[in-house]
Amino acid sequence: MFGKGVMVSLWGALLWFVFPGRVWAAEPTPASNALAIDTIWTLLAAFLVFLMHAGFTMVESGFTQSKNTVNIIMKNLATIAIGVIVFFAVGFGIMFGPDVGGIIGTKGFWMENISDLDFGIPTLGFWLFQAVFAATSATIVSGAVAERFKFVAYCIFTVVMTAIIYPVVGHWVWGGGWLSRLGFIDFAGSTVVHSVGGWSALVGAYLVGARLGKYGKDGSVQVIPGHNIPLGALGVFILWFGWFGFNAGSTISGTSPEIVSIATTTLLAGAAGIVGVMLITTIKYSKPDPTLTLNGALAGLVGITAGTASVSPTGALIIGLAAGIIMVFAVEYFDRVAKIDDPVGAISVHGVCGAFGTLAVGLFATEGGLFYGGGISLLVVQLIGVIAVFAWSVFCSWIVFSIINAWVGLRVSPEEEMEGLDLGEHGLRAYGDFVFRSAIPGSSVQPATQEIRMAKPEIEVSR
Amino acid sequence: MFGKGVMVSLWGALLWFVFPGRVWAAEPTPASNALAIDTIWTLLAAFLVFLMHAGFTMVESGFTQSKNTVNIIMKNLATIAIGVIVFFAVGFGIMFGPDVGGIIGTKGFWMENISDLDFGIPTLGFWLFQAVFAATSATIVSGAVAERFKFVAYCIFTVVMTAIIYPVVGHWVWGGGWLSRLGFIDFAGSTVVHSVGGWSALVGAYLVGARLGKYGKDGSVQVIPGHNIPLGALGVFILWFGWFGFNAGSTISGTSPEIVSIATTTLLAGAAGIVGVMLITTIKYSKPDPTLTLNGALAGLVGITAGTASVSPTGALIIGLAAGIIMVFAVEYFDRVAKIDDPVGAISVHGVCGAFGTLAVGLFATEGGLFYGGGISLLVVQLIGVIAVFAWSVFCSWIVFSIINAWVGLRVSPEEEMEGLDLGEHGLRAYGDFVFRSAIPGSSVQPATQEIRMAKPEIEVSR
Amino acid sequence: MFGKGVMVSLWGALLWFVFPGRVWAAEPTPASNALAIDTIWTLLAAFLVFLMHAGFTMVESGFTQSKNTVNIIMKNLATIAIGVIVFFAVGFGIMFGPDVGGIIGTKGFWMENISDLDFGIPTLGFWLFQAVFAATSATIVSGAVAERFKFVAYCIFTVVMTAIIYPVVGHWVWGGGWLSRLGFIDFAGSTVVHSVGGWSALVGAYLVGARLGKYGKDGSVQVIPGHNIPLGALGVFILWFGWFGFNAGSTISGTSPEIVSIATTTLLAGAAGIVGVMLITTIKYSKPDPTLTLNGALAGLVGITAGTASVSPTGALIIGLAAGIIMVFAVEYFDRVAKIDDPVGAISVHGVCGAFGTLAVGLFATEGGLFYGGGISLLVVQLIGVIAVFAWSVFCSWIVFSIINAWVGLRVSPEEEMEGLDLGEHGLRAYGDFVFRSAIPGSSVQPATQEIRMAKPEIEVSR
Structure with a gap:
């Protein structure tokens, strides 16, 4: 088994990160009250961000087919495990170490030799x-390539993502690199986290190809409904x-006095994203679309992330609303026009809305935004950043995915895809005891959408 | 489609709230350490309360039928979206603005012109x-009217709820209004949030009528079991x-030195609510009832909410215990005697236990409570508040629901109700690939309770 | 009904704890900023620990059969209710009251007469x-004895666990008792919480016996797959x-300056636990095992809990990695060699990894650890603690379970076990409307693992 050898090597190789042969101890820092407040705030926020990995797992699972659920769970577990360890050993130094010409950090691997750096808190x-944060950008990719991407290939990509692709962008924007010197504003990562993930997802989904049965030879587009909407909603x-x-x-x-308005814009933009999708899908389809509405909240949130500390509540409402509407059209574009199969809409939500949100800072920032009399200069800088990060993410992802493809392959076999990755990759069903329509021969998946549901049920019942 | 026009108008109308045409920016506030502690505490608490909307969604979904799950999710998404935006534009000003005779606030719409008000934190x-908080009161209603209430009708009601009905009560109690001047104590909203929601739920459930099949012509009462108990438990x-x-x-x-005893009474009352229900249902039915026990925790929590800062741990235990027991009898009363169909028990949990908890402050408050030598005056004030809020909530809800009924109708068609609101209202099944007994012709829902389960399974199996 | 009488008595007896006839009020404490920071930190941490009970409920439910899900939910609700109230009335005094010879606390029941004790915060x-915390140790037991243990028997055990078994160990280590005087280090409870739970679980699982069908007369071992893996993953x-x-x-x-490195070691150890299991199961089975990987995160976390404040990030990575690997072998040992049926792996995760993590402090503590030049003395003390707590937990559990067995019996009837405890103990199915393969006569549970899946589906489908 070639795949087994690679996978054992991969997980074994992580031991090199785990056992760096160093006897390293954390240096406790004496705390003033203000420092303590900053520290507990950051730690609690980190715990909340950690929980987002549960959220990603549920969204990706719920919006795809039940036969691939275990695979999605395993990918998300691998993401947090790999991401955290690789970022500890490599990524952090690249992202926040002193740099060479504003491009890439070069110190701080295994968190060593950085006692001279000051991050405000320990x-x-x-x-x-x-x-x-770092693990999040990789997770976004897993959603777009769900239901046909090899587990080992995904794990290898995650190593590169959290070691290099994401940290380099992070260095440009948050580590003192060239974009930050230009005055580029991406407060919490519309571009740094979400667009990097979204554009890599675009490349991954394009290279691995659509799921079997998604696009007919006649150009038809099949809706493959999610298997557990409440899981996705949670x-x-x-x-x-x-x-x-x-x-x-x-x-x-x-x-920081900013935390109050940040939390407020975060709440309002998510709410406005929902309003935007409810409105546009009711107009287009006569009914508010559930999965798009759920994605609408995320679209609003991705959209506000860059400007969350720079825009007014009113600005947040408009950005969230626009992000929701843009997301709907983006999903339709990728799904029906470009025919890039993205089961959960990750490219649209994270890539497109991330870019939009970053540009929106140039419009709505109360200091420097075009609509607030700040002229066009900030908007231009934001545009430069969006383009640069798009280019970097696509460039790196393309190379990495191509190497992985040549090495272990990106895609599972058609037989495994039909049967589900849960059995093929992991040997376990997610819901072993439940009866599924798709598992009944002669039957097909019970259509989830009203338009295509069948007139007659297919199970014979005794009298 | 009349419904579509109304719904597009509704969501479009929210744009008026989103685009107030104002260039409004948050004013950062310089922070002392004490102010910073107060601020992060309040923000973190707000995040926790936000997550309660996930909790409501799961409880309402899990305790109802699978064919209405998507509808419940959509209602909860709409609640948070509408609630937050409407409360920003209208509700907050009514609730906390300077008032006219202690009845209603009149300033602070779109959060403007309130720089002179001091709320302790930014x-x-x-x-x-x-x-x-505001969105919570509306959510309570959605549980009681689940499985037959029109989506658009619910959304319209939510606008009124978060714009007027809830904020007015909030003004009376927390905004310096007449009840607060009387000395009425409702620390965290047994009455302000839960009873307002519960009594509106009562009116809604009464006006929309029971679910099809709930009550037989012979007076029989059918148990319609929830489809996913672990979801409800979560x-x-x-x-x-x-x-x-x-x-x-x-x-x-x-x-505040009070936070410690508040957290303690909150934990103890929830625990005691469970004990109360375990005890009473074991006595009544020989077995502890699972859904009632789950509701018992909520009953205890609703009960303690008014007095959480005023009673001792022992008081909290007694209040929680009593609330659990009262809830069981209230559920039976509404379900079997009054025959008001409340799928999740929201009227009993939030309305009845909210009223009980508010009155219990008059008994158990260590300062002013009857049992602590405070005489009867506080109890009388609490009673006045409970009655006034009941009257206001029922009055407003009745008018609003009646107008909505005349305008777009409260209830979906019997065909849609039979098929499930998920397809009719939103065109998506919650669990498209799972096989359900209720979807098999000639079969009926697999009885969830032991008493009525059938002797023979109904699916024929090949040899 | 003998069982009903006992259960009513049990829940009724808790009233004695609820109504101690005392008029006890919390004493608000004036707060300095530092005290306020310590207080909100502890409260927020307590809220997070509270939520772990949801986590335990989901893990135990998801990894067992659907017919026992409601029972697991009820046991977890009972755990938090009983645990909190009993610990209030009895356990806290035993754990933190002034002691007799370092063995057991004797003051502080109903939190009275302890105003002279100083715990740093109110x-x-x-x-x-x-x-x-206290409720957690009992919850661990519920996982190991799942799917065949009587509800009332479990509730009685939980009373003793949270009143005596756990608090005595807690006193030894955290209440100033003899182990703490020896210099035993168990910062957050690898031994105090997890091992106590794990060893009691071992006794319970041994005494109640394996689930029907788990072990064949020919020595074969049957895999009984969990019914809902995403629930377990959540x-x-x-x-x-x-x-x-x-x-x-x-x-x-x-x-405290320690909180930063504690949070870091907690994150890293969980991640390393995943890596360890991914590596070892890929080597052993060619595929990374999903349920073991999920348990791997928990194993790493249990392992780091004792030394979370004493070891370096590198130490945390090694401990987490080793804990994951040890857990895999422990699960196989108990499942296939010792043939002690532990449906969720609680004995291995909490008992074995708890003991390992405690010993690992003796190796990896940067102050006093063997690998850091501290000699063997700390390791010896850790070993003494591990052995003493093992002996105490096994001794007490054995006696308590034996008494309960003679009194109401530990195990449900074979008929009830076949049908599921949900109907027998609580009269409600967890998923009343879903169709299950195991509920179809002539069919068997749909095998969840690839190795044993059947070639032909068993449901006949109409043409």
Whole structure:
């Protein structure tokens, strides 16, 4: 088994990160009250962001087919495990170490030799918050390539994502790199986290191809409904809950006067995202669409993330509303026009709305925004950042996915895909005792949408 | 489609709230350490209360039928979206603005012109906490009218609820209105939030009528079991978790010495609610009833909410215990005697136990309570408040529901109700690939309770 | 009905705890800023630990059969209700009251007469944090004895566990008792909470015997797969989230400089536990095992709990990795060699990894650990503690379970076990409307693991 060898090597290789042969101890820092407030705020926010991984797992599981649920869970577990360890050993140094020409950090691997750096709170606390962030960008990819991507291939990509692709962008914007020097504003990561994940997801979904049966030879587009909508809805609520930590924790300071307006814009933008989708889908389809509405909350949240500390509540409402509406059209574009199969809408939610939200800072920032009399200069800088990060993410992802494809392959076999990745990759069903229509020969998946539901049930019942 | 026009108008109308044409920016406030502690405490509590909306969604979904799950999710998403935006634009001003004769606030719409008001922490932080509260009262209604109430009708009601019905009561008690001047004590909202929601739920459930098949012509009462008890249980745990923020965050102060005893009474009352229901249902039915026990935790929590800062731990145990027991009898009364169909028991849990908890403050408050030598005056004030809020809630709800009924109708068609609101209202099944007994012709719902389960399974199996 | 009488007595007896006939009021404490920070930190951590009960409920439900789900929910509700009230009335005094010879506390029942004790923060805040801990040790037992243990028997055990078994160990280690005087280190409870629960679980699972069908007469071992893996996965994420409060909250201080490294080691050890299991199960089975990987996160977390404040990040990675690997072998040992049926792996995760983690402090503590030049003395003390707590837990559990067995019996009838405890014990199905393969006559449970799945589906389908 070639795949087994690679996978054992992968997980074994992580031991090199685990056992660096160093006897390293954390240096406790004496705390003033203000420092203590900043520290507990950042830690609590980090815990909330950690929980977002549960949210991603639920959203991705709920919105896909039941036969791939265990695979999604395993990918998300691998993401947090790999992400945290690789970011500890490599990523943090690249992201926050002193740099070379504003491009890439070069110190701080295994968190060593950084006692001279000041992050406002004890270094490990700052690391913790950044580590749970780092794993997020990779998780976004897992949603877009769900239901046909090899587990080992995903794990390898996650190593590169959290070691290099994400930390380099992070260095540009948050580590003192060239974009930050230009005045680029991405407070909590519309671009740094979400767009990087979204554009990598775009490349991954394009290269791995659509799921079997998604696109007919006649150009028809099949809707493959999610198997557990309440699971997905719970995931959205958990993500929103975690987002308060994601945005307001990015101050790395509980004494910052900004945290109040950040939390407020976060709440309002998510709410406005829902309103936007309810409105547009009722107009388009006569009914508010449930999965799009759930994604609408996320779209609003992704959209506000860049400007959460820079815009007014009114600005947040408009950004959230627009993000929701843009997301609906983006999902339709990728699904029906570009025919890039993204089961959970990750490219639209994180990539497109991340870019939109970043640009929106150039319009709505109360200091420097075009609509507030700040002229066009900030908007131009934001545009430069969006384009640069798009180029970097697509460039890196393309190379990495291509190498992985040549090495172990990106895609499972058609037989495994039909049967579900849960059995093929992990040997376990998610719901072993439940009866599924798709498991009944001669039957097909029970259509989830009203338009295509069948007239007659297919199970014969005794009298 | 008449419904579509109304719904597009509704969501479009919210744009008026979103685009007030104002260029409004949050005023950062310089922070002392004490102010910072108060602020982060209130924000974190608000995040916890926000998560309660996930809890409500799970409880309402799990305790009802699978064919209406998506509808419940959509109603809860609409609640948070509408609630937050409407409370921003209208509700907050009515609730906390300077008043006219102690009845209703008249300033602070869109959070403007309130720089002279002092809420202890930065105004937007106070708003955030109150906004997630406001949406809660409407959510309570959605549970009681589940499985037959039109989506658009519910959304319209939510606008009125968070704009007027709830904020007016809030003004009376927390905004300096007439009840607060009488000395009425409702620390965290047994009456303000829960009873307002519960009594409106009562009116809604009465006016919309029982679900098809709930009550036979012969007077028989059918049990319609919930489709996913672990989902409901998760919701209860999440609600309890959020309740710590709900109660202890209502200090709007992390430096308040009260937060410790508030958190303690909150934990104890929930636990005692469980004990009360376990005891009474074991006596009555020989077995502890699962859904009632889950509701018992909520009953205890609703009961303690008014007096959480005023009673001793022992008082909290007694109040929680009594609330659990009262809830069991209330559920039976509404279900079997009054024949008001409340699928999740919201009227009993939130309305009845909210009223009970408010009155219990008059008995158990260590300062002023009857049992602590305080005489009867506080109890009388509490009674006045309970009656006044009951009257206001029922009066307003009746008018609003009646107008909505005449306008778009409260209830879906019998065909849609039979098929489930998920397809009719939203075009999506919650669990598209799972096989359900109720979907098999000639079969009926697999009875969930032992008493009525059938002897023979109904699916024929090949050899 | 003998069982009913006992159960009514049990729940009724708790009234004695609820109504102690005392008029007890919490004493508000004036707060300095530092005290306020410590207090809100501890309270928030307690809320997180409270949520772990949701995590336990989900893990235990998801990893067992659907016919016992309601029973698991009820046991977890009973645990929190009983645990909190009994710990209030009895356990806290035994654990933290002034002692007799370092063995057992003797004051502080109903939290009275302890105004002279100083816990750093207001006493009720300290109690709250300890109370949610206490209930955890009992919950661990419920997982190991799931699917065949009587509800009333479990409730009686929980009373003794939270009144005596757990608090005595707690006194030894955290209440100033003999182990703490020896210098035993168990910062957040690898031994105090997890091993006590794990060893009691071992005794309970041994005494009640294996589930029907688990072990064949020919020595074969049947895999009984969990019914809802995403539910279990959500539980693991929630537990990990709560663990940040469990470990970092055990400082009882938000101004402590240790909280940062505690949170870091908690994150890293969980991640390393996943890596360890991914590696070892890929080697052994060619595929990473999903349920073991989920348990791997928990194993890493249990392992780090004792040394979370004493070891370096590198130490945490090694401990977590080793705990994951040890857990896999322990699960196989108990499942296939010792043939002690533990449906969720609680004995291995909590008992074995708890003991390992405690010993690991003797190796990896940066102050006093063998690997850091501290010699063998700390390791010896840790070993003494592990052995003493093992002996105490097994001794007490054996006696208590034996008494309960003679009194009401430990085990449900074979008929009830076949049908599921949900109907027998509580009269409600968890998923009343879903169709299950195991409920179809002539069919068997749909095998969840690839190795044993059948070639042909068993439901006949109409053409």
